Amino acid sequence: MIELKEISKKFGDTQAVKQVFFRVAREETLVLLGTSGCGKTTTLKMINRLIEPDAGQIFINDKNITDEDPNVLRKGIGYVMQNIGLFPHYTIAENIALVPKLLKWDKAKIINRTHELIEKLHLTENTLSMYPHELSGGQQQRVGLARALITDPSVLLMDEPFGALDNVTRTSIQKEFKALEELKRKTIVMVTHDVLEAFELADRICLMDKGEVVQIGTPKELLYQPINDFARNFLAGQRLALAFKVINIQDIWSYLPEEIIHHGESETAELSIWEAMELLRNKDRFELFISGANKTIKSINFEQLTKGFNQYQNAQLHE
Amino acid sequence: MNEQQQTLWQFMSGQSDKLLSQTLQHVGLTFISLILAIAIGLPLGILIARKRKLSGTVLGIAGVLQTIPSIALLGFMIPVLGIGAKPAIVALLIYALLPIIRNTYTGIIGIDQHVKEAARAMGMSKGQILLKVELPLAMPVILAGIRTATVINVGVATLASFIAAGGLGEFIFGGISLNNTNMILAGAIPAALLAILLDALLSLVQKMDVKKLRKALYIFPVVILVLGGFYALPSAYGSTLTAGFTPEFMGRQDGDLGLKSTYGLKIHTIVISDAVMYKAAYAKELDVISGYSTDGRLKAFDLKILKDDKNIFPPYYAAPIVRDEALKQFPELEKTLNLLSGKITDSIMTDLNYRTDYLHQQPERVAKDFLISTGLYKAAKNGQKGTVRIGSKIFGEQYILAEIYSMLIKGNTDYAVSTKTGLGGTKICFDALMNDQIDFYPEYTGTGLLVLLQPNPTIAKEMAHDKEKTYDYVSAEFQRKFKIKWLKPIGFNNSYALMMRQKQSKELNVNSITDLKKYLDKN
Structure with missing residues (x-):
């Protein structure tokens, strides 16, 4: 659990962060979203005291972080950054083992944990003896993630973790990231300027502008109940894509055809519209069987899906 | 050329003991100062990388120190650190500092x-960041700085011989003074090889990849320490008094060799530059020095000449030596230069030297005052009938003589004058004359005989103590061999002399070289 209370920071005459507050629940992922210069990265870096706030307090698990030795604090918080910051003179194995070595873990434990992680992160064994410059950007970012996760910290801070990757690599890593069991148990604060990424990964989003919090809420709340013009305009360009991501089959259940009897396999109604569309794009599947809330089953094809989605959208806008 | 190389080889193998010890001293000096420079420069570089506001000041100071001429720096240090290894190491350390600080910082x-x-964030x-991240990553750049510093130090360490710290400079500067090419090369070639070798070795270390470098980093200080250890500080004093002789004096029959053979003088001796020798004697770092009898510093530092009671120092009457061609080109020249003939006695010369060396008057002023007082001064005619080029060696007396001649020529003829003063030694001066770079310079009969002509010892011995014979011999031989004419002597005799501080001489009751030998034998 992380809590920020009225955090402010000035750099010279510039008010970088102004009375920022939020609370991140245990195992929740909060994404700080905003344009560059909005204060999101500064806010993030104050959580592990890379930057000290001028005013306000930060609590992690109800402990005020200013009472802790910053080096001890940081060893307990995973940190992933856009530029990865791997040590060029260390091998991949040494880079991953950095914090455990500082904590004086024994060798066997470090080796076991390293192997466990590279397997989860789809890195190959032979990369361990390589140096960072021998790896691709995507592989480096996986190593960066492994370095942050090796001590299994309960809190993870991520500063534009996928920002330096090309689109294809980013999408695949985001997916893996979302699927990673290890990350589901963590309290995560992540910074991004990419709206789609925020909607893809966030439990809740904290939209920031000019150092201040504009709105905090779930992706759906941000999309359908924007608090002001800034919030509305921020998402305007990608409304449709975002809607596909945040709305799931259960939401549009009532706009879909009648229930049927079906005894084969079925998909969950938790599926987002986007995911359902992707499944339907496979040419051998004309229809999906979806099991809804009361174990009822509906069969839908692409047309029925888009029709149901449009009806739901219209209903939301006229509310 | 082949013959030359062979004789060089012979010289080097004949002097192999000396060569080895000088080389080891050289390596030792280089590395001891390098260790100290690293010990100071590395932390300073780290400091200014942390507190960047300081970087301008620190790099500025190190940069200014770097620009101080090495011999001047050595001179400054004598009052504080004396002579020998200490000031040499400090001077080298100062020169090595800038590249190390700057590269650590960058x-x-x-x-x-x-x-x-x-x-x-991890x-x-x-401390961990410094040792595990910053230093290892900066190491290739830091090593490049150390490499630069090492090469600089190998070069500057040749100057250590000026202040009795040994090294290959003893051969180099001895060779220049003694007109001995083999001796110069015997010092210069190993020094150059040393620089190339060390540079290559360090570039290897630098090119090693980071991983191996980590191991090399542990070996590196050990290697430096061992190399630094080569420099055994000057061994225990063999006698109660210490003598400081110039490299030239050390190698001459009418110098240290004569002192040993004729007087049987056994004294702990170190090799030192003329430029700092008097100061060192005054500062009680040295007790006996090999000076020049008309040197102004004799008066300035209150030194006493020990009587040469067995006449080993030959006369050194000064006279201008002129190329025959120059005499043809400038018909008025000989007559003009001879105006000075017989005008400057020993005591006048000592006084003139005293004025420049101790009262710090400009040589021009001293020259003008002298000419006015003897009625020889005439205002410059600003003539344009060709330019006479005057040379001088690199000490005060020669500067004054060059100025006097310059004024005489300007005042009495229509020639213009250009002076090339400060030519670093007999060989350089004479080579400049032979190669038509200068038209004349003041030379001494004894130097002409023993250094430039180098006749066989029997002739030398026969000549050496007779003023007239020496002058006649060198005049005839120079004319025959080099087509150079000795004009009339100026008057004074600037011979070698052993000197002590007045006070010490009185205390020990030592007035002649024989007294000195007796005193040394007793103690």
Whole structure:
């Protein structure tokens, strides 16, 4: 659990962060979203005291972080950054083992944990003896993630973790990231300027502008109940894509055809519209069987899906 | 050429003991100062990388220190550190400092900010970041600085011989003074090889990849320490008094060799430059020095000449030596230069030297005052009938003589004058004359005989103590061999002399070289 209370920071005459507050629940992922210069990265870096706030307090698990030795604090918080910051003179194995070595873990434990992680992160064994410059950007970012996760910290801070990757690599890593069991148990604060990424990964989003919090809420709340013009305009360009991501089959259940009897396999109604569309794009599947809330089953094809989605959208806008 | 090389080889093998010990001293001096420079420069570089406001000041000071001429720096240090190893090491250390500080600073500053941020974010302490991240990553740049410093030090260490710290400079500067090419090469070639070798070795270390470098880093200080250890500080004093002789004096029959053979003088001796010798005697670092009898510093530092009671120092009457061609080209020249003939006695010359060396008057002023007082001064005619080029060796007396001649020529003829003063020794001066770079310079009969002509010892011995014979011999031989004419002597005799501080001479009751030998034998 992380809590920020009225955090402010000035750099010279510039008010970088102004009375920022939020609370991140245990195992929740909060994404700080905003344009560059909005204060999101500064806010993030104050959580592990890379930057000290001028005013306000930060609590992690109800402990005020200013009472802790910053080096001890940081060893307990995973940190992933856009530029990865791997040590060029260390091998991949040494880079991953950095914090455990500082904590004086024994060798066997470090080796076991390293192997466990590279397997989860789809890195190959032979990369361990390589140096960072021998790896691709995507592989480096996986190593960066492994370095942050090796001590299994309960809190993870991520500063534009996928920002330096090309689109294809980013999408695949985001997916893996979302699927990673290890990350589901963590309290995560992540910074991004990419709206789609925020909607893809966030439990809740904290939209920031000019150092201040504009709105905090779930992706759906941000999309359908924007608090002001800034919030509305921020998402305007990608409304449709975002809607596909945040709305799931259960939401549009009532706009879909009648229930049927079906005894084969079925998909969950938790599926987002986007995911359902992707499944339907496979040419051998004309229809999906979806099991809804009361174990009822509906069969839908692409047309029925888009029709149901449009009806739901219209209903939301006229509310 | 072949013959020359062979004789060089013979010289080197004949002097192999000396060569080895000088080389080891040289390596030792280079590395001891290098260790100290690293010990000071590295932390300073780290400091200014942390507190960048200081960087301008620190790099500025190190830069200014770097520009001080080496011989001047050595001179400044004598009052504080004396002579020998200490000031030499400090001077070398100062020269090595700038590249080490600067490269440490640039190396650390140049590290990717994100790597540093990652290190902090992982919870590394400042010390851990320095040792595990900053220094290893900056190491190639730091090593480049150390490499530069090493090469600089090998070069500057040749000057250590000026202040009795040994090294290959003893051969180089001895050779220049003694007109002995083989001796120069015997010092210069090993010094150059040493620089090339060390540079190559360090470039190897630098090129090693970071991984291996980590191991090399542990070996590196050990190697430096061992090499530094070559320099055994000057061994225990063999006698109660210490003598400081110039490299030239050390190698001459009418110098140290004569003192040993004729007087049987056994004294602990160190080799030192003329430029700092008097000061060192005054500062009680040295007790006996090999000076020149008309040197102004004799008066300035209150030194006493020990009587040469067995006449080993030949006369050194000064006279201008002129190329025959120059005499043809400038018909008025000989007559004009001879105006000075017989005008300057020993005591006048000592006084003139005293004025420049101790009262710090400009040589021009001293020259003009002298000419006015003897009625020889005439205002310059600003003539344009060709330019006479005057040379001088690199000490005060020669500067004054060059100025006097310059004024005489300008006042009495229509020639213009250009002076090339400060030519660093007999060989350089004479070579300049032979190669038509200068038209004349003041030379001494004894030097002409023993250094430039180098006749066989029997002739030398026969000549050496007779003023007239020496002058006649060198005049005839120079004319025959070099087509150079000795004009009339100026008057004074600037011979070698052993000197002591007045006070000490009185205390020990030592007034002649024989007295000195007796005193040394007793103690």
